[in-house]
Amino acid sequence: MxxxxxxxxxxxxxxxxxxxxxxxxxxxxxxxxxxxxxxxxxxxxxxxxxxxxxxxxxxxxxxxxxxxxxxxSLGPILEWQPQDNDALKRIHQLLAFAYPQMEQHEGALRAALQLSLQQWANATPGEKFVRGNRKRLLKLAVEPLQNKLPAEALQRVIHAFSLIYGSEVFLVLKDIWGLELDDIQDVTQWMAKAIIRQAEEDARVEG
Missing domain, CATH: 1.10.10 (Arc Repressor Mutant, subunit A)
Incomplete structure (x- = not known):
């Protein structure tokens, strides 16, 4: 289970x-x-x-x-609620809220990731550690785009956002590139802007 x-x-x-x-x-x-x-x-x-x-x-x-x-330690992230009706502002707000929490409790993040990798490597049957709710938060962030983008394009945005939000992203940017919290947020928010801009441009061309 x-x-x-x-x-x-x-x-x-x-x-x-x-x-x-x-x-x-x-x-x-x-x-x-x-x-x-x-x-x-x-x-x-x-x-x-x-x-x-x-x-x-x-x-x-x-x-x-x-x-x-x-x-x-990280449960408060689940309580995040958007404060704006603009998708870009929403994803920026989510990143600005979540990443400081992750930095504060980095040890718990690493423990969770280590356990997940160990279970995968050992093909542990039965009880599994599942990290969740990323989908729900990202869907909440892109809600303002629902009437602006086709369903397929909206899903592509959510998939792309999953590559800029999450503990794995935080740890990759921190460990591999040595980025501090401000730089991590700057990079991920810049990527969010590029993702939305491309999605809106595609929608205009296809429309």
């Missing part, structure tokens, strides 16, 4: 004490990830000063832990 890291469901049945313990484990995990350490459940238990059995009770697998950490 896939695990969705965005967002992790809350267990409303947790007692106050159990909720407090879970919050402690999450806080310790986020501290470790943000420090560049990708802890095992056993290492997390030691850092949080709880028993291994307790840590495994809340997070029985690495996928469960990373899903919860990503949901906690």
């Amino acid at each position: 896939p695990i969705s890291a965005f967002p992790a469901p809350r267990d409303e049945s947790l007692t106050h004490t159990r909720a407090k313990t879970r919050s402690l484990l999450l806080a310790c995990a986020m501290e470790l990830y943000d420090g560049g350490v990708f802890p095992s459940i056993t290492e997390l238990a030691a850092h949080a000063q709880v028993s291994r059995a307790t840590a495994y009770r809340y997070f029985p697998t690495q996928s469960a832990l990373i899903s919860a950490v990503v949901a906690k």
